Amino acid sequence: MELKSRINSDSLVNNKLVEVSIHFLSIGEIDTMNEKFQAEILIESKWNLDDLTDYDPKLNWNTKLYVENALQDCKEQITYQHFIDDSCLTIIESRYLKGILVFLCIYHIPEF
Numbered sequence: 001m002e003l004k005s006r007i008n009s010d011s012l013v014n015n016k017l018v019e020v021s022i023h024f025l026s027i028g029e030i031d032t033m034n035e036k037f038q039a040e041i042l043i044e045s046k047w048n049l050d051d052l053t054d055y056d057p058k059l060n061w062n063t064k065l066y067v068e069n070a071l072q073d074c075k076e077q078i079t080y081q082h083f084i085d086d087s088c089l090t091i092i093e094s095r096y097l098k099g100i101l102v103f104l105c106i107y108h109i110p111e112f
Contacts, residue, residue: 018047018063035103041067043095052089055082067097074099 021044028038045063052060057080067074074097081092 016047016061018045020045020063020065036071036100037103038099039097039101041095041097043067043097045093045095046090048085048088048090050088053084055080055089055091057093062091063093065093065095067101069101069104070097071100071102074101 023042023044025040025042030037043065045065047063049055049060057078067076070076077096079094081094083090
């Protein structure tokens with residue numbers, strides 16, 4: 001399953017267009033009684049920064065994305081790639097998450 005979205009941040013200084021792609025690599029055991037499921041997820045986000053030639057996520061603007069329904073024992077790995085494209089620095093953030101997530105809203109569970 002893949003979800004794609006474009007997010008425009010509401011910064012007072014600069015608006016940033018962020019492209020986000022969410023890939024569910026696997027969905028494991030689903031615990032309907034406790035409203036939890038196991039999953040592997042890859043979240044990729046991409047944005048541009050002007051007037052920079054290098055990128056450091058601790059110093060420069062970043063998306064500050066997080067998975068709200070991930071439990072604390074989830075393993076998350078974040079990597080960054082950057083390249084210059086049309087005199088603009090393009091950053092790609094990849095977040096790999098593996099662990100147990102909880103359902104945020106559960107109204108109906110489909111029967112198979």
